[in-house]
Amino acid sequence: MTKRWTPKAIATEAKLLLIGIPVVLWTLIPVYHMVLFAISPRDSATSGHLWPTHPTLQNFAIVFGEKHFYLTHFWQQLWNSLLIAISVGVLTLFVATTAAFAISRLRVRGGRTVMNMALFTYFIPAAFLAVPMYKTMGNYGLLNSQWSLILAMVTIASPYCIWVLKQASDKLPYELDEAARMDGASPLQLFRLVYLPLMVPSLVAVGTYALLLAWNEYLFAFLLLSKDTSVTLAVALGNFLSADDSPWELLMTTGLIYALPPAAIYYTFKRYMVGGLTAGAVKS
Amino acid sequence: MSSTTVPVAAVAPLQRKDRWQTWGRWMVLPYLLIFVVFVLYPVGYGLWLARHPQSYVHLEADPIFLRSVINTLVFLVVAINVKMILALILSGFFVQTRWWIKIVSALFILPWAMPSIPTILSVRFMLNPEWGVINTTIFRLTGADGPNWLNDPTLALTFAMLMHVWKSLPFWTLILVAGRLAIPSEQYEAASVDGATSWQKFKFISWPALKTLYLTSTILSMIWTLGDFNSVYLLTGGGPADMTHVLATLGIRYLRLDQVDLSMASIVVAMPLVLPLVYFMMKRLSK
Amino acid sequence: MASVTFRNIKKSFGKTDILKGLGFEITDGEFVVLVGPSGCGKSTLLRMLAGLEDITGGEILIDGKVVNELESKDRDIAMVFQSYALYPHMTVGENMAFSLRLRDADKGVTAERVEKAAKILNLDKLLGRYPRELSGGQRQRVAMGRAIVRDPKVFLFDEPLSNLDAKLRVAMRAEIKALHQRLKTTTVYVTHDQIEAMTMADRIVVMHDGIIEQIGTPLELFDRPGNLFVAQFIGSPSMNVLAGTARKVEGSFWVEAQGAYWPLPDGAKVTDGQSVHYGVRPTDLVLAPANQGIPAQVVVVEPTGAETELLVQVGQEKLVLVMHGRTDVGPDDTVYLALDPANAHVFDGASGLRLD
Amino acid sequence: MASVTFRNIKKSFGKTDILKGLGFEITDGEFVVLVGPSGCGKSTLLRMLAGLEDITGGEILIDGKVVNELESKDRDIAMVFQSYALYPHMTVGENMAFSLRLRDADKGVTAERVEKAAKILNLDKLLGRYPRELSGGQRQRVAMGRAIVRDPKVFLFDEPLSNLDAKLRVAMRAEIKALHQRLKTTTVYVTHDQIEAMTMADRIVVMHDGIIEQIGTPLELFDRPGNLFVAQFIGSPSMNVLAGTARKVEGSFWVEAQGAYWPLPDGAKVTDGQSVHYGVRPTDLVLAPANQGIPAQVVVVEPTGAETELLVQVGQEKLVLVMHGRTDVGPDDTVYLALDPANAHVFDGASGLRLD
Amino acid sequence: QEKLTVWWVKGFYKAEDDALFAAIKKYEEKHKDVKIDLSQYPIQDMIPKTVSALDSGSPPDVAYADVYDFQVTGKWAFEDKLEDISSIINPMKARFAPNTVETTFLYDDKTKQKAYYAFPIKQQTMHVEYWSDMLAEAGFKESDIPTTWKEYWPFWCEKVQAGSRAKSGKRTFGIGQPMGVDSSDSFYSFLTFADAYNVKMVDDNGKLLVDDPKVKAGLVGALTDYTMPYIKGCTPPSSTSWKDPDNNVAFHNKTTVMTHNATISIAAKWLDDMDNQTLTPEQREEAKKNFTERIKTAGFPSKPDGGKMVYRTAVKTGVIFKEAKNKKRAKEFVEFLMQEENLTPYVEGSLGRWFPVTKAGQASPFWQANEHRKSVFNQYAAGTVTFEFTKNYKFTILNNENVWAKAMSRVVTDKIPVDKAVDEMIERIKVVAK
């Protein structure tokens, strides 16, 4: 279908652009500043120019080649980040969808209480939980294992995910469950074949949330993990803060690179975030 | 309808509700386990650490405590609301289906995906009044010195809040986008035919559907950030003159001095700030 | 195939009582049509039988076993929902195949059945579409298809043809009948279509306000409605009803209403002076030659194709008369009404019960 | 009140062409009924007129102005959606009041109008309920109520009565007619109910497969369907159609089909030997005295109350015959069919166009 | 096999960590039955991490961070959290330079006694760095730099800045004066200024001496001088919100001609770049020029009273926790590490940022290898004083709160008189450190 450029279409498009352009600028100006650092040679990064006089990809080469002392485990740590973030994403989605499904669709008794309890977790700020969580992990013998971080992050991410998913699933027509039950679906089949596919937009949103929560977590990550080879890259970036004279351009370069995997993951799943999934289901 | 003749049949072995309930219980179990093991236990321990009443006395004696409380409140009320309102507006923008909006939305997520340390430092560098890009450019264009961005407490706190908004706006927008996607387009069609303007569609269709999500998210966001440690710590470090501290940075500062009890106390003190909100939310949720 | 028994079924939503204790039996293989005014509780009753709605009181039995607590999926019932309830993320074909897929039915068998159902329902070209890409009637047919691919103990149809065009509806009616003849599955069918009810039902259950007004074969209900409600509910246009008084004139009874004397059938059990309701179906009123019947004023003439509806005024009351073919009478003409006394119905003025 | 013009309207969903260039005019204050088989594009056309669906090609004009690009809200149209599309978070009353509220109408006026509409629709006791607490028919009535509280330029009704019981439907029909008579609002009405179409329409538009088959007054369509499709689509049960050959016998034309000669009306423009379709409505076939008509075998006898449908076999073809009252013929009896030649229809064998 | 848990701050340079690893390896070879479990964390994470571990009762056996001395060692000792390691320190006491090991002789409030509760690893002090090429461009020779306190600061502020701006046309600043609250440079520098005014805020037992009018007068002098560059516009306006890296960055991009810094990290950066194989030859050449020719490290001018400047040293300390699981091995390891052949390579791995605590280490030819190190060596040779917190641990709180920088802010931002700011400062000191 080719779009016709009628005055009305142009007006709406213009209105959208009026939002879109500021949004892009707002988003990209700080990012651009990082790019500026990343493509500047070592001694001109802080020169205040809008474009480096001698742009270079040297910094990327250094980062990828693990050629700086702070980045000797770059790939390993990136891999750790990925592993941990994806595990957190997957586990959180699992825990949260099952719980949201049980509470919202199976109407399990006491579901409300569970929800309230879950939300209650957030009234204890994460910073407050840090020391106790450390002790807890120590007691469970999980300290220094990546599981400790994964579980801690799942703990922190789940309540919100459950809540968001419950909100969303309350909006699904209840008739669909009924139809599935008539068709002979067990709760598990209902979950898998009807519930999950219709929850995809929300799953993408909360999945991204859980993933990024773990991806960029700092406090818990450095508390619960120890070895240089087991921490995430986000923690390793803390090395740059140790010295009053760090290679800032490398920090920015690494930061930029670090943003790309989750952005790519999000981009992959983003196309499942579409509206109107329940269109045509019921007449009401 | 003589019931005596019909044998009261053996009731089905698996009772309907029980079976459904059994499944339900199995399905909340994973979360419950996590809750008991990783929430209840640590929280209890944390409260135990924050039990000393004299911590609160000490805390109050700290001259920057009051200022931090005020800053935290400003942060919560201003930054979070600005952020959420923007997110609400932008979620309306991002649910549009346009190829270029898809690209914008992929870019838009970047701030959220970036680690705090480099981004916030980068902004700090950008704002440096002597050699930062902004003031250098201002100087080059006008010959005048740009403002000393981070040296004025109000401006510095504003930037800390902007930083916070920049960083977490994508997340909340995404959540609200998901919320909007769940609204059947039929309702908008009906409203169009009923003669609703865009604003009225928002007011009468979108907002009722998003209200709970929005309000609860706002409150949660307030609790989560409680003044956002990173944005303040990395951008202003509490400066100038400790005028931009928030309770979170205060808490960490105590932790760095091994004053764990004070650190905990400063966080506990923050709770009353959110308690009214919690009450409000609980009331909302129970509707 | 199964028998179904409702025993003193009650249902309330909060404080609103919807079903007020109703009971009846459906024998194995029977085709029962449920009719009643909009909102009288038909869908609720079906949903209770399907196990989707809690039972406030009473018992539902399938094959003699109380199923109050049995899960839907174990009742082996197929249902067409009034609101369709299609799976929006599945294609038409997947929607129809879903129940078989859950039963791990053989792929080939499933495909075959779906194809057959789709052909019956004229959906064969739409198997790959999603519900949102269908018209209203097409969606309804998918809902239908989802039920008929199965071979359940009981079929429940909740107004399954309401959104189809007349021609398709006639065809579908025939298909459902054929299906029922072939499978002999116990069926409960809700419809507002008189012809559907009359032609498909073994028995019709007339519900009203949470109770059952009458149960009987289609012709029983049509010919001898047990009370005023049924009389007016079955048949379209509705039976004309006049409030009047029974009069004994020359040894036979008449009803005096609106200044005229209306003939009563033999065996009408009325007493002189009893206040009654006198009913006559629009199709049973005929135009008599001039001055040979009850005079009436024509108000509206409405040809509907093969028939013509006349709205005529007798005294203060308006009556409807349906006549075959066209007519040249026009508004304000005076016509004379006649009827075969055997076609008249009479009901008690107070209780509304049939008097004969 | 407004006139509406469709000019060469086209609509495709992706590659599927739904409307293939159709055009017609609706004059100011006219009541047009749209009929057509399920899935033919009626709702789509309505939605395009309402501004909810992009127009792939052609122009829609309201009051002579092209509105292709005009937003829905500015078209001042009230619509009853086939799928209701009620606002789930508003009560019945709020749903109905919504459009007035959007216009900042006076509170008192709004309340009054809503109350009046609710009374008409029998919803007065349900004003405080939410849509999810309503039965199917009640929801449909709310959808109706939402439209009729307004006083728009154009009313669009998409099968607004399909889920109501017969009695209520008759009542609603009358109400809509009264409303139209009072307001004289241009109305487009989609229905599958033959009686509705026949009694309400000023003109009926018959759609099929994305094009218009015929436009005309109800009786024009019924009495002189322009082609085979319209002939079979209008009237229920459908017109019987036999393929046959025109024969000139003794100066007058007959159609030879299934071993019998069928009479043709005067003025049928056929030539000897032309292959034709011969049509006769079930209500126009009558049973003739023994041996005085075309012999046929009775297959099914189906009483529908006031009438009885007979399915009879003539040669290889099955014909439907609707007779007044009951009959005592039974399956396998031989009956004789007769008809008034004036009631017969004849269509070209190839093109299906009416021949006269 | 026994396990010894060691937490050690992450080094700035690879050579530091390599030296540490080598020492550990050597130790493990010597004690085959011990496995050292080493974890390294960025400096700012060390305390939260250690604190968490302490609070949950599972501290490491040996821990070291560059910030312990500034923030927690004294407190831990006071609260009886540390193991008395006198048994290993005493025998080697003679090897330490003055004012080093003394700072680990700390008071335990439970035993009411002082003992060696920590071990010194290395130390740092305050240096002046300046661009000689900028100085030259401004029209001055290095020999023009005054040596008296009174002339020194106005020289940079008025003469050099004016000259530099006039010649370069850029908005350069004569001085980079760290004044941010969230900065250790600012309190280190300020306290150095206070030292120049002979301010002694605590006695050897940790008792406050701030009520002494001499102390106040000294503080007023120090604060006046410290804030002067800002008031005169000789330090970048942003320096009131500088964090530790900011004076470095401003210096490197030549926004400032001179700055003072508590290590020679500024020069060391160029030394590092000079040998950094990932940089281009031109960049390395440039770095070499900066290190060897352009950047100069120097000491402060003579004190206002004309006396020679004595620098305050911060001795970096490591600890063994009382609750440690393997204290025996921990002590053994510390003793091993403190041996000259293990300690010196570790300290020297930092390119000169850290100065040794042992006499032998200081005598190493390493410290004569270039002008920068020589300058550091000379500064130390003049003798040192220690931080107040080594006598009264509550000064860690004051440093952390940075009452000093806050007083500067009161003067330059709130424009209150210096002596009033000092009064407020003393008030707060008394509240916190009484």
Ligand SMILES: Nc1ncnc2c1ncn2[C@@H]1O[C@H](COP(=O)(O)OP(=O)(O)OP(=O)(O)O)[C@@H](O)[C@H]1O
């Ligand atoms: N999104 C879509 N994609 C593809 N085809 C579609 C889509 N929406 C509708 N159609 C098709 O367009 C045709 C017309 O649909 P429409 O809803 O207008 O039919 P209708 O005449 O109202 O039928 P009914 O009487 O069943 O409501 C149907 O065949 C339908 O399958």
Ligand SMILES: Nc1ncnc2c1ncn2[C@@H]1O[C@H](COP(=O)(O)OP(=O)(O)OP(=O)(O)O)[C@@H](O)[C@H]1O
């Ligand atoms: N959740 C509810 N709360 C209150 N009343 C309800 C609820 N659900 C249904 N009802 C009421 O119960 C009655 C019966 O509803 P039901 O759907 O069974 O009617 P129905 O006979 O199927 O009508 P229709 O022919 O209109 O579909 C209706 O009057 C409806 O308003």
Ligand SMILES: [Mg+2]
């Ligand atoms: Mg119903």
Ligand SMILES: [Mg+2]
């Ligand atoms: Mg339709």
